[in-house]
Amino acid sequence: MPKLTKRVVDAAELREKPYFLWCSDLPGFGVRIFPSGKRVYYADYRPKVGARRRMTLGPHGKLTTEDARKLALATLGSVLQGEDPAEERATRRSSLTVKELCERYLEAAEKGLILGKRGAPKKASTLVADRSRISAHILPLLGSRKVMDLSRTDATRFMRDVAAGKAARTAKTGKPRGKSIVEGGKGAATRTMGLLGGILSFAVSEGIIPTNPVHGVKRPADQRKRARLTPETYARLGQALAKWEAESGSASAILAIRLLALTGCRRGEVEKLKWSEIDAAGHALRLEDSKEGASVRPIGQAVLDLLEKAPRQPGQVYVAPGRDLRKPYGGLTGAWNRLAREAGLEGVTLHTFDLPP
Numbered sequence: 251m252p253k254l255t256k257r258v259v260d261a262a263e264l265r266e267k268p269y270f271l272w273c274s275d276l277p278g279f280g281v282r283i284f285p286s287g288k289r290v291y292y293a294d295y296r297p298k299v300g301a302r303r304r305m306t307l308g309p310h311g312k313l314t315t316e317d318a319r320k321l322a323l324a325t326l327g328s329v330l331q332g333e334d335p336a337e338e339r340a341t342r343r344s345s346l347t348v349k350e351l352c353e354r355y356l357e358a359a360e361k362g363l364i365l366g367k368r369g370a371p372k373k374a375s376t377l378v379a380d381r382s383r384i385s386a387h388i389l390p391l392l393g394s395r396k397v398m399d400l401s402r403t404d405a406t407r408f409m410r411d412v413a414a415g416k417a418a419r420t421a422k423t424g425k426p427r428g429k430s431i432v433e434g435g436k437g438a439a440t441r442t443m444g445l446l447g448g449i450l451s452f453a454v455s456e457g458i459i460p461t462n463p464v465h466g467v468k469r470p471a472d473q474r475k476r477a478r479l480t481p482e483t484y485a486r487l488g489q490a491l492a493k494w495e496a497e498s499g500s501a502s503a504i505l506a507i508r509l510l511a512l513t514g515c516r517r518g519e520v521e522k523l524k525w526s527e528i529d530a531a532g533h534a535l536r537l538e539d540s541k542e543g544a545s546v547r548p549i550g551q552a553v554l555d556l557l558e559k560a561p562r563q564p565g566q567v568y569v570a571p572g573r574d575l576r577k578p579y580g581g582l583t584g585a586w587n588r589l590a591r592e593a594g595l596e597g598v599t600l601h602t603f604d605l606p607p
Contacts, residue, residue: 254281256315259289279322281310291318293325297334305336342396346458349393352384354456355449364452373539375518380445387442388449390417398459400450405464408446413439413470436470443469479511479602483595487511490593502570503585505560509569510603512553516540517600519547521578523569525562530554 252258254273262271262283270292272280278294289310296302307313307321325335346354358364359380362371372380391411395404411417415434447464454462479487491504509520519540529536533554535547557569566575570582586600 303336502579506570
């Protein structure tokens with residue numbers, strides 16, 4: 251039984267049936283010689299519990315004999331530490347991928363089993379955002395990875411890759427001429443890391459992994475909503491809106507933007523604001539379905555005056571309706587982008603108007 255070297259392995263005779271050559275220098279390290287000429291390295295050992303195992307290290311050619319020896323040495327060394335490398339490999343191969351975990355997470359969330367910060371099930375609008383971030387960033391960068399293999403280093407690298415825009419792309423949507431633009435940035439990285447942390451916490455609760463690798467990873471502050479309009483920019487916004495109104499611009503877009511500026515509500519809250527939610531006597535908006543669930547937002551006389559002048563037709567459900575009066579206006583983002591360019595409001599988005607409820 252010789253010491254296994256490249257020369258010995260290359261010179262091994264071919265037989266009618268496969269057979270093993272075992273190394274005299276490293277017990278448990280061997281190579282299997284097949285009639286076809288294929289040669290595969292193995293590590294043979296007996297774990298503390300169970301029958302003897304024979305673990306494949308890799309084929310000769312892709313692995314040099316010395317590389318195979320190093321792998322065998324590491325494998326056999328782990329056995330001395332009480333580990334079972336073949337069993338661990340089998341478990342790893344059969345474990346969930348990140349993609350499969352995301353599917354389980356979303357399925358549980360749709361059933362109301364994933365709770366948000368306030369202990370309530372995630373809202374449908376939040377799940378839409380979750381699906382978007384999973385599709386845009388998590389799956390392209392981590393989807394094929396085994397969940398149990400993820401480390402804090404992987405989580406940190408993922409965050410940096412999202413910030414650097416490594417998953418950035420333009421994809422077609424199901425709509426005619428529709429497209430979805432995926433971008434990176436620190437804000438996207440922060441929000442996506444928050445979601446990934448939640449998904450991996452779900453994995454911990456399900457017994458899939460023992461700890462969450464996202465815990466302890468420092469994230470950049472989300473500065474998405476920190477910008478605030480100054481009196482000067484409010485004046486420019488008002489002038490631009492007045493110009494649009496004079497040019498017969500979209501009444502729903504103009505009304506929605508004015509409500510955003512005057513109430514501090516979120517975009518979705520204004521888009522889906524119903525006439526039935528306006529409490530004029532109580533000077534409040536009694537939102538049935540905000541991000542926090544049912545919510546009350548105080549409003550001033552300027553908002554009530556604006557609403558009193560707003561057009562309202564029979565059968566109209568929403569304050570800012572779409573062409574179908576039973577549905578909300580759906581073009582607010584595009585309208586705001588055009589208005590912001592005309593008013594010179596660079597860096598100001600619809601989120602800029604958000605105020606804490």
